[in-house]
Every structure is written in structure tokens, then in C-alpha cells.
Amino acid sequence: xxxxxxxxxxxxxxxxxxxxxxxxxxxxxxxxxxxxxxxxxxxxxxxxxxxxxxxxxxxxxxxxxxxxxxxxxxxxxxxxxxxxxxxxxxxxxxxxxxxxxxxxxxxxxxxxxxxxxxxxxxxxxxxxxxxxxxxxxxxxxxxxxxxxxxxxxxxxxxxxxxxxxxxxxxxxxxxxxxxxxxxxxxxxxxxxxxxxxxxxxxxxxxxxxxxxxxxxxxxxxxxxxxxxxxxxxxxxxxxxxxxxxxxxxxxxxxxxxxxxxxxxxxxxxxxxxxxxxxxx
Amino acid sequence: xxxxxxxxxxxxxxxxxxxxxxxxxxxxxxxxxxxxxxxxxxxxxxxxxxxxxxxxxxxxxxxxxxxxxxxxxxxxxxxxxxxxxxxxxxxxxxxxxxxxxxxxxxxxxxxxxxxxxxxxxxxxxxxxxxxxxxxxxxxxxxxxxxxxxxxxxxxxxxxxxxxxxxxxxxxxxxxxxxxx
Numbered sequence: 053x054x055x056x057x058x059x060x061x062x063x064x065x066x067x068x069x070x071x072x073x074x075x076x077x078x079x080x081x082x083x084x085x086x087x088x089x090x091x092x093x094x095x096x097x098x099x100x101x102x103x104x105x106x107x108x109x110x111x112x113x114x115x116x117x118x119x120x121x122x123x124x125x126x127x128x129x130x131x132x133x134x135x136x137x138x139x140x141x142x143x144x145x146x147x148x149x150x151x152x153x154x155x156x157x158x159x160x161x162x163x164x165x166x167x168x169x170x171x172x173x174x175x176x177x178x179x180x181x182x183x184x185x186x187x188x189x190x191x192x193x194x195x196x197x198x199x200x201x202x203x204x205x206x207x208x209x210x211x212x213x214x215x216x217x218x219x220x221x222x223x224x225x226x227x228x229x230x231x232x233x234x235x236x237x238x239x240x241x242x243x244x245x246x247x248x249x250x251x252x253x254x255x256x257x258x259x260x261x262x263x264x265x266x267x268x269x270x271x272x273x274x275x276x277x278x279x280x281x282x283x284x285x286x287x288x289x290x291x292x293x294x295x296x297x298x299x300x301x302x303x304x305x306x307x308x309x310x311x312x313x314x315x316x317x318x319x320x321x322x323x324x325x326x327x328x329x330x331x332x
Numbered sequence: 333x334x335x336x337x338x339x340x341x342x343x344x345x346x347x348x349x350x351x352x353x354x355x356x357x358x359x360x361x362x363x364x365x366x367x368x369x370x371x372x373x374x375x376x377x378x379x380x381x382x383x384x385x386x387x388x389x390x391x392x393x394x395x396x397x398x399x400x401x402x403x404x405x406x407x408x409x410x411x412x413x414x415x416x417x418x419x420x421x422x423x424x425x426x427x428x429x430x431x432x433x434x435x436x437x438x439x440x441x442x443x444x445x446x447x448x449x450x451x452x453x454x455x456x457x458x459x460x461x462x463x464x465x466x467x468x469x470x471x472x473x474x475x476x477x478x479x480x481x482x483x484x485x486x487x488x489x490x491x492x493x494x495x496x497x498x499x500x501x502x503x504x505x506x507x508x509x510x511x512x
Contacts, residue, residue: 095494099456102492106459116407119397119460119480157406159397159480169367171479200412200434200457232505233412233435235457287509291456292436293494294508324458 054131054188056332058138061190064330065148065178068194069124070156072328073116076107079262080239080300080325087237087290087297096295100237103290103323118324121158122196124149124178125256131187142180150174161199181253193260195327201320204230207252210314216275219244219316220282223302226318227283231299232292235322238299239263240283243317245309255319258305260327267304276302290323300325334492343388343429349451349495351502356490361392361432362473365411367481369419376422383474384483387427393434395480396470397460405470405486409460410434413452417441424448432493436505445497453493454504466491 081104088100110117126145139147153160153175162176163169185191206226210218223242231238243254266273279302289295300323309315339359342349349355362384364372375382393413397406413433420431421444429450434457445452455463469487476482496504 106462110461
């Protein structure tokens with residue numbers, strides 16, 4: 053048993069919220085550089101150059117990459133031999149979000165009630181996903197998720213007979229209709245399986261994998277390549293103004309599901325795939 | 333090659349601006365996003381005095397992040413324009429000459445730009461830190477209680493945009509789709 057003070061969780065979450073919003077991860081930068089080499093259209097090249105310049109300015113000045121500093125999607129991998137001392141875990145996390153966003157010059161984009169729509173002014177509450185894992189450590193992942201790409205995300209329950217071809221069509225239809233408004237080049241997270249409530253999370257966890265990495269399962273690696281090629285063949289391009297790079301990557305996460313179901317979710321993400329991890 | 337315009341000239345010459353033009357704008361932009369649009373529309377419907385004169389203005393769909401001390405403004409990139417579509421024809425009818433945002437809009441906006449002789453421009457989404465460097469001064473002019481959704485006046489220099497819809501009914505996104 054190892055004791056982690058709740059205050060340490062709060063401090064770590066606050067720091068991660070800031071760093072995630074200021075620093076574009078290395079895997080995303082590498083994918084953007086690769087995309088720039090592939091593009092010939094001057095407009096696509098100009099947009100990719102702006103994206104890379106933006107990452108430099110944000111890092112140098114410790115300011116947000118995007119004014120939409122997102123809803124704080126936080127994933128905790130909590131070792132089952134950890135004892136948390138002090139605040140309730142979710143309170144410790146939300147205190148960290150409030151601290152990180154208000155002290156870090158990050159926009160507060162959360163309204164307390166979806167219909168009354170009054171801003172909570174500290175970006176809480178976070179969207180929290182907790183997994184219990186072996187060991188005595190706590191891994192914290194912060195993914196600030198913008199509202200525009202949330203609106204472009206989608207979930208559909210297919211009959212099992214629909215199979216892989218229906219999934220390909222669903223992804224292409226969603227990117228065709230909503231990709232332009234999601235600040236392409238995109239990273240598309242696809243969740244397959246689980247249940248209605250689980251598949252959205254599954255799609256989001258797919259976004260956490262390093263861009264440019266392949267899944268261990270070769271069949272899924274091939275499916276990801278097929279989807280990426282098909283998405284890029286749409287020609288939507290950077291910011292929807294044409295080009296070869298509509299998406300930097302398509303990632304699939306899959307899970308067992310009911311014999312009657314084939315749940316599929318698409319977590320759309322923009323080029324600013326911000327995420328930061330720390331283990332306590 | 334981008335064309336440089338003072339915003340005062342830009343609004344005077346709006347009918348000669350074409351979809352596909354790359355522009356560097358200098359002058360005043362007013363930010364407004366979802367909640368500010370809703371309030372403006374309500375004030376217009378109620379025939380109330382507006383907190384700003386809309387004639388010949390350029391509206392920028394943006395809710396800036398807070399500024400660090402010493403910075404003119406916080407990160408301030410465009411938000412998705414299509415959410416403002418229900419309000420845009422009304423605002424254009426009040427004299428707004430151009431809107432700036434990101435992404436494709438509904439067909440009603442192509443028509444409204446033709447009817448009211450206005451244009452819609454796009455700025456690159458997700459480069460808010462870079463765009464904030466083009467803003468020299470900023471202040472809240474209305475609806476401060478809306479927090480990030482307040483209306484800000486931004487004084488910009490060489491703010492880069494591309495014209496997506498012009499006053500003649502041309503649409504850069506449609507042209508780009510037809511190109512592949």
C-alpha cells in the first residue's frame with residue numbers, strides 16, 4: 053500500500069492542464085512535418101506552416117495553442133495498491149482543473165447546466181475516466197478536448213451483419229459531413245464494440261495512442277491504414293481548402309460486445325491533439 | 333500573394349472581393365460567438381438600443397482565452413461559423429459587411445452574402461497563439477457577464493484570412509470540392 057496525498061494529485065492535474073494547452077506533443081509535430089512534405093498546394097502548405105509556427109509561439113510564450121482550451125478529459129490509471137489521503141479523488145482532480153485553468157490563462161468553457169448555460173468560470177467539472185490497474189502508482193492523462201470537434205463526433209449502433217464495410221462508410225460519411233468544421237488535418241479516433249455507453253470512451257482512448265504508432269493486432273493495423281487512405285482520398289485537406297492531408301491518423305480501439313450489437317463511435321479530433329501524461 | 337487592406341477600405345470595396353482571395357486585414361474586428369449572437373438578435377427583435385453600431389463592421393467568431401499580463405489579447409483563433417448561421421442574415425441586414433470564422437456554412441449564408449453584399453472569410457483554426465500576435469489592442473465592448481463569450485473590440489494588423497464566400501455567390505469550399 054502506498055499513500056498519495058490528494059494535494060499532490062491537485063498540483064499535478066493543474067500543471068498538466070497548463071502544459072497540455074501550451075505544448076503540442078512531439079508525435080503530432082512529427083506527423084505535421086511529414087504532412088508538409090507531402091502537400092503540394094500552396095494553401096495547404098501555408099496552413100501547415102501556420103500550425104507549426106503556432107506551436108513555437110505557444111511554447112515560447114506559455115500561452116494556449118488554441119483559444120478553445122477544451123473540456124478537461126482526464127484519464128486516471130489508478131494502481132489498486134494506492135491509498136489516497138485527503139480530498140475525495142474527483143474533488144482533488146477538479147480542484148486541479150480549476151487551479152490550472154484560472155492560473156494558466158486558459159479559457160473556461162464549461163456551463164453548469166446545458167440549458168441555462170451559465171459558465172462555471174473555472175472549467176470544472178472535468179470529464180473523468182478511472183481505471184483500476186495493478187501496482188501502487190497513479191498515471192494521470194489530460195486531454196483538453198475542444199467543443200467544435202465534440203460537435204463533429206458521432207455514435208451509431210449497427211447490427212452485427214453490417215460489419216466492417218458499414219464502419220468504413222460511417223467514418224467516411226462523418227468526415228465528409230463534419231470534417232471541415234473540425235480543423236483538419238484531423239486525428240480520427242474510432243471505437244468499435246463495448247456498449248452504447250462504453251464506445252464513446254473507447255473512441256476517445258484511441259486518441260491517446262501516439263500518432264504514427266500501429267496497434268499490436270495486425271488486422272486492426274491494416275484496418276487503420278485502409279481508413280486513413282480512404283479519408284485522405286476525400287481531398288478535404290488542411291482546413292477544408294483542399295489537399296492530401298485530411299487526417300494525420302485514424303486510430304481504432306476495440307472491445308468485446310453483445311451478440312446483438314456492433315456499437316461504433318467516432319471521436320473527431322483537430323490537428324491540435326493536445327495531451328499530457330504524468331505518473332505519481 | 334495576399335492583398336493588404338485597411339478594414340475601412342475593405343468594407344467599402346466588399347463587392348470587388350472574391351472567394352479565394354487571401355487578405356491581410358488591419359483595423360477593427362468585433363468578436364461575437366453563440367451567446368453574444370443570441371443576445372444581439374433578441375435586442376434587435378425587441379427594437380432595443382444595441383451596445384455597438386453594426387453598420388460597416390466585421391464580426392469575428394471568436395471567444396479569446398485570457399491574456400497574460402502585458403499581452404494585447406489572449407489566444408484568439410476562429411470558432412466554427414455554422415453555429416452562427418441562424419443569426420447571420422439578421423446581422424448582415426443591420427449592416428455587418430463581413431464575418432470571419434472557420435469551416436463551411438449553410439446555403440442560406442451564400443444567399444445572405446449576395447442579398448446584403450457581404451463576404452465570409454476563414455482564418456486558420458487552431459493557431460490562436462499565432463493570431464493573437466496580430467492583435468495590438470483589445471477591450472470588452474459588451475456583455476462582459478458572458479465571460480469568454482463577451483463582445484471584444486480587437487485592433488488587428490495584417491490579420492490573415494481567406495475569402496470563402498463573396499457577394500456574387502462564389503464559394504471557395506465548393507470550388508475546392510469540385511477540384512478533386
